[in-house]
Amino acid sequence: MRLVDKGVNTLAYGGQLVADHPGLTDASYRARRAALSDLAAAYRRGDPVPAAPYAGEEHDLWRTCSKELAERHERLACDEYRRGVEALQLPGDHVPQLTEVSALLAPITGFRYEPVPGLGDGWFMSTQYIRHHSVPYYTPEPDVIHEVIGHANQLASPRFAGLYRKVGDAVRRVRSDQAVQFLSRVFWFTMEFGVVHEDGTLRAYGAGILSSFGELEAFRGADVRPFDIAAMGAQPYDITRYQPVLFAADSVDDLVATMTEFLDSYDDDAYARYARKVA
Numbered sequence: 001m002r003l004v005d006k007g008v009n010t011l012a013y014g015g016q017l018v019a020d021h022p023g024l025t026d027a028s029y030r031a032r033r034a035a036l037s038d039l040a041a042a043y044r045r046g047d048p049v050p051a052a053p054y055a056g057e058e059h060d061l062w063r064t065c066s067k068e069l070a071e072r073h074e075r076l077a078c079d080e081y082r083r084g085v086e087a088l089q090l091p092g093d094h095v096p097q098l099t100e101v102s103a104l105l106a107p108i109t110g111f112r113y114e115p116v117p118g119l120g121d122g123w124f125m126s127t128q129y130i131r132h133h134s135v136p137y138y139t140p141e142p143d144v145i146h147e148v149i150g151h152a153n154q155l156a157s158p159r160f161a162g163l164y165r166k167v168g169d170a171v172r173r174v175r176s177d178q179a180v181q182f183l184s185r186v187f188w189f190t191m192e193f194g195v196v197h198e199d200g201t202l203r204a205y206g207a208g209i210l211s212s213f214g215e216l217e218a219f220r221g222a223d224v225r226p227f228d229i230a231a232m233g234a235q236p237y238d239i240t241r242y243q244p245v246l247f248a249a250d251s252v253d254d255l256v257a258t259m260t261e262f263l264d265s266y267d268d269d270a271y272a273r274y275a276r277k278v279a
């Protein structure tokens with residue numbers, strides 16, 4: 001998921017592949033991507049969530065990625081996320097449809113998945129396409145493995161789910177583009193790429209790290225800075241490379257307390273105060 005998705009169009013739904021995309025020359029993959037893009041574009045809240053057409057090799061791909069990521073999570077994911085994994089019990093043998101993810105998640109924290117980009121009140125809006133099976137450990141864009149293994153396991157933690165709700169509330173409160181951008185950067189460096197000190201080591205809670213083989217192996221080598229809302233909101237990021245700078249919370253308790261205070265009081269005036277701090 002991207003918090004801020006401006007210019008929603010077929011590109012945003014993943015309907016067109018860029019020139020170096022690994023699926024570009026696979027006609028049936030392109031057809032499935034186009035079909036998913038059309039489903040997402042036609043979707044309106046309240047409609048039945050449409051089922052995505054996945055091929056056999058895509059279920060195999062999910063099986064491989066689920067297993068490989070789960071092994072790394074044992075070592076590198078924070079306890080709170082792993083409790084979410086335990087509670088959610090995602091299937092390991094097939095790509096779950098978004099309705100299946102919602103059926104597992106809603107009884108735990110009330111969140112449901114729907115097939116358009118963004119974040120709404122109690123709704124997590126997700127892409128449905130999956131990376132190309134020729135490159136199981138690489139995706140040039142966030143796919144259903146990121147959205148579900150990364151984010152749904154987070155959303156199965158009541159504490160993390162509470163933060164997502166507060167992010168949604170804060171997005172609706174702010175008016176200026178700069179205040180939205182500040183919030184989206186804080187989101188990026190927490191729910192997407194957040195790390196936390198735990199048991200004398202550094203572990204990940206961010207969905208972007210926890211759904212990426214490369215980032216899982218690399219994040220401990222980043223420039224890891226102390227948790228600081230003003231610094232995160234001012235830090236630019238590049239989605240196309242491993243994150244060179246990360247911000248580490250002292251504990252999940254600290255993270256939740258600091259983010260709750262920030263999100264509950266965040267508005268355009270608060271943004272101005274944070275911006276002055278780092279100016």
Ligand SMILES: [Fe+2]
Binds near residue numbers: 146147192208
């Ligand atoms: Fe995401």
